[in-house]
Amino acid sequence: MGSLGSCTSDDTVGKVITCKAAVAYGPGQPLVVEEIRVDPPQKMEVRIRVLFTSICHTDLSAWKSENEAQRIYPRIFGHEASGVVESVGEGVTEFETGDHVVPIFNGECQKCVYCKSEKTNLCEKYRVNPFKSTMTVDGKCRFWSKDGEPIYHFLNTSTFSEYTVLDSACVVKIDSKAPLKKMTLLSCGVSTGLGAAWNTANVRAEATVAVFGLGGVGLAVVEGARTRGASRIIGVDINPDKRVKGANKNLAR
Ligand SMILES: [Zn+2]
Ligand SMILES: [Zn+2]
Structure with a gap:
């Protein structure tokens, strides 16, 4: 709206x-x-x-x-x-x-x-x-x-x-x-994703993180892992268009 x-x-x-x-x-x-x-x-x-x-x-x-x-x-x-x-x-x-x-x-x-x-x-x-x-x-x-x-x-x-x-x-x-x-x-979307990385998974510096699903919440998880200093973030999605978004975030494929 x-x-x-x-x-x-x-x-x-x-x-x-x-x-x-x-x-x-x-x-x-x-x-x-x-x-x-x-x-x-x-x-x-x-x-x-x-x-x-x-x-x-x-x-x-x-x-x-x-x-x-x-x-x-x-x-x-x-x-x-x-x-x-x-x-x-x-x-x-x-x-x-x-x-x-x-x-x-x-x-x-x-x-x-x-x-x-x-x-x-x-x-x-x-x-x-x-x-x-x-x-x-x-x-x-x-x-x-x-x-x-x-x-x-x-x-x-x-x-x-x-x-x-x-x-x-x-x-x-x-x-x-x-x-x-x-x-x-x-x-909702961003706080859910950031919260998953910062609180639920408690991602640490240098961690390797896999994120399944790169919608709004998934991309916020990626951002949460990045700000925690994750050394490798792997994005997993069945939608090929998400490759572009992943590449923009320098995700491993
Ligand atoms: Zn919601
Ligand atoms: Zn209360």
Whole structure:
């Protein structure tokens, strides 16, 4: 999706915003772009104006409802995005209107035993949960149809909307000079790949690394291994076009 929405202004603060969103009504059914209402952020929540959003395979599998338990509709998918803070709810001190941010589906409260552990970042409160479909603080939706029916959330984020509401634990501030159009990939693809190299595999200097699959995530693994000083990185892919991308990264063939 490209750029969405109009200018953020102070007169939306504390009010319901009417904007467009791509709403899913059933497994595999085409998304319907329609007007919805977005509530103001509640305690420890942030409402952001989504400027860019991209599609990840997780959106696709949830849209197809490959897992029966995920079947809750209507719902707004999308979890890779970048945007600007429109307003913040009670108690939020970390963000203010105008901050450039990316949503994070794997939120961190920064207080629980898991957030404080060096071994994991899977927060007991805000960790990724594909079955969660409402907000943490009150178990309600912030999205409504024009008829006043609730529209459910997805992966703590729901970015296929001009405006979305997130727990502040699921938002990260980024440098305002960073190109927002590219920053959507930090939400999932790039961080998944870098995390695989830096944390899961913990690649060391001079290591030899093989990466199976050179899509967005795989190329981020390559980059993660490179920055860790891997001496040899072998890219494996069945798509011959990926040779060019591999060659650009000086991958062994
Ligand atoms: Zn994803
Ligand atoms: Zn936590």
